[in-house]
Amino acid sequence: MSNSPRAFDAEGEWWLPGQEDRKVAGRLRFDLDSGAELRLIGTFRSMMEEGDKSQNPDGTTVVTFSEDTIERSGTYPRIHGLADGKQYTLEDCFRSRMTRHLLGQSGTETIHVNQIFQGAYFEKDEELTADGVSVELRYLTHWICDSGIKETQAFPTDDLPPDIPSIKLEARVLDDAVVSLPEGDTLRLKHSVAIDGDRIATRGLSQKFFFRLDASSLRPIPALMERASDLQDLISIATGRTAEFDGMRFWHPDVVWKSGNRQHREPIEFFVSWNSKDKSKNPGKLSHHEMFFTYTDFGGIDGVGRWLESASQYRGALGRVMASKYAKSMFVSDRLLNCAAALEAFDRTKFGHARSDLKPRLMRCVDLAGNLFAKLVGDVEVWAEAIRKDRNDIAHHLGTRMKQTPSVQLFLSNSLYWLFILCMLRDAKAPEEVFDRIEKHPELEWLGTKIRAAL
Numbered sequence: 001m002s003n004s005p006r007a008f009d010a011e012g013e014w015w016l017p018g019q020e021d022r023k024v025a026g027r028l029r030f031d032l033d034s035g036a037e038l039r040l041i042g043t044f045r046s047m048m049e050e051g052d053k054s055q056n057p058d059g060t061t062v063v064t065f066s067e068d069t070i071e072r073s074g075t076y077p078r079i080h081g082l083a084d085g086k087q088y089t090l091e092d093c094f095r096s097r098m099t100r101h102l103l104g105q106s107g108t109e110t111i112h113v114n115q116i117f118q119g120a121y122f123e124k125d126e127e128l129t130a131d132g133v134s135v136e137l138r139y140l141t142h143w144i145c146d147s148g149i150k151e152t153q154a155f156p157t158d159d160l161p162p163d164i165p166s167i168k169l170e171a172r173v174l175d176d177a178v179v180s181l182p183e184g185d186t187l188r189l190k191h192s193v194a195i196d197g198d199r200i201a202t203r204g205l206s207q208k209f210f211f212r213l214d215a216s217s218l219r220p221i222p223a224l225m226e227r228a229s230d231l232q233d234l235i236s237i238a239t240g241r242t243a244e245f246d247g248m249r250f251w252h253p254d255v256v257w258k259s260g261n262r263q264h265r266e267p268i269e270f271f272v273s274w275n276s277k278d279k280s281k282n283p284g285k286l287s288h289h290e291m292f293f294t295y296t297d298f299g300g301i302d303g304v305g306r307w308l309e310s311a312s313q314y315r316g317a318l319g320r321v322m323a324s325k326y327a328k329s330m331f332v333s334d335r336l337l338n339c340a341a342a343l344e345a346f347d348r349t350k351f352g353h354a355r356s357d358l359k360p361r362l363m364r365c366v367d368l369a370g371n372l373f374a375k376l377v378g379d380v381e382v383w384a385e386a387i388r389k390d391r392n393d394i395a396h397h398l399g400t401r402m403k404q405t406p407s408v409q410l411f412l413s414n415s416l417y418w419l420f421i422l423c424m425l426r427d428a429k430a431p432e433e434v435f436d437r438i439e440k441h442p443e444l445e446w447l448g449t450k451i452r453a454a455l
Helices: 068-073 141-146 221-240 300-313 315-326 334-351 358-370 371-378 382-398 406-427 431-439 442-454
Strands: 008-015 026-032 035-040 052-055 061-064 075-083 086-100 107-120 129-137 150-151 167-171 177-180 186-194 204-222 245-259 262-271
Touching: 008 086, 026 075, 068 262, 075 107, 075 167, 086 129, 086 167, 129 177, 141 167, 141 204, 141 221, 167 204, 177 300, 186 300, 204 221, 204 245, 221 245, 221 300, 221 315, 300 315, 315 334, 315 406, 334 358, 334 382, 334 406, 358 371, 358 406, 371 406, 371 431, 371 442, 382 406, 406 431, 406 442, 431 442
Parallel strands: none
Antiparallel strands: 008 026, 008 075, 026 035, 035 107, 052 061, 075 086, 086 107, 107 262, 129 204, 129 245, 150 167, 177 186, 186 204, 245 262
């Protein structure tokens, strides 16, 4: 099993919603790399329940098995469980292996689990809803560039009083940064501190920032996850790294802890094997100068609020561009196509041109992006024509530009990525400090020379 703090192994009882009287013992395992798997000592359904039943005229019952009936009986949209005192709802599950003894009712079943909700039961036909989501993103604390930890070190001198500590670490929780969003929603940037170490050889303090989005009413969980994805995209763009989800939990008004007259909301922990994973050489480590822009450059929590409002209008296009960025491996031609299609969608939504060729759409986006992009590619007309030819060649299998090297196509696809990002930042009314810092970033300077040479 993975050493990730999110990995776990839970033994308990499991059952299908509405069949609480037929619980099966089993073990649920989860880690970020291989996902989740439920291994049962028994099966949810007997052999007779897995076939199509029909009755003969003489009253005998015939059970017919086929690939379809076996597949259908091994598909579990939702599973409930209780393990280590915690409630579980397992979502979108299917059988991956099964053994069964023909002469008896015993057997074993292994089930692939796509999503885990720890801390609540969602009933059989109940929609997955919540009125809040908390998101921990890798590199968010680096991006914020603020600290609630203070360090004091006293260097030994002859006149130093004996009761003065040599090293003193202090921590305080910083106040929330809050912004109001459309539809009565609220976004908070929250801060927490913790004590680290084994209390023998090491002792220290750690801190982290995380977002909490509170909705004005119950919302479908997939919709809340889209908002979380918008935040992930922003941090990934700003830091130049994949801001992997290090934690996600949902909040529901019915999930509370009660003791006497006291009660408080309890989180529903969410576990899934994410596609967007941090593959950097030094995961979790990031220097200030490596970032394209910081939280302060972006206008603080108000800037993040504007980003969410903008991202909600272009979510499909943004998701397509960032999926290309997050992908572990992808053909360069596919990256170029994805970014070109995203820019077409952005232009159609932003400027309202339902019918337009690619090149005019690109030129409108270039005008919005500003002088920074023009400096990046040099001759904008030549660049736009090269993109048009490449896009048409790839999309229609014309084979007219096969002599072009893959590296050149990579540089052109990266230029499309940055054009889309700059347009998104302009739409979100990012401060000029953001564009100034992007322009001076070594990666943009290097990319510019490659693009201009390729053209």
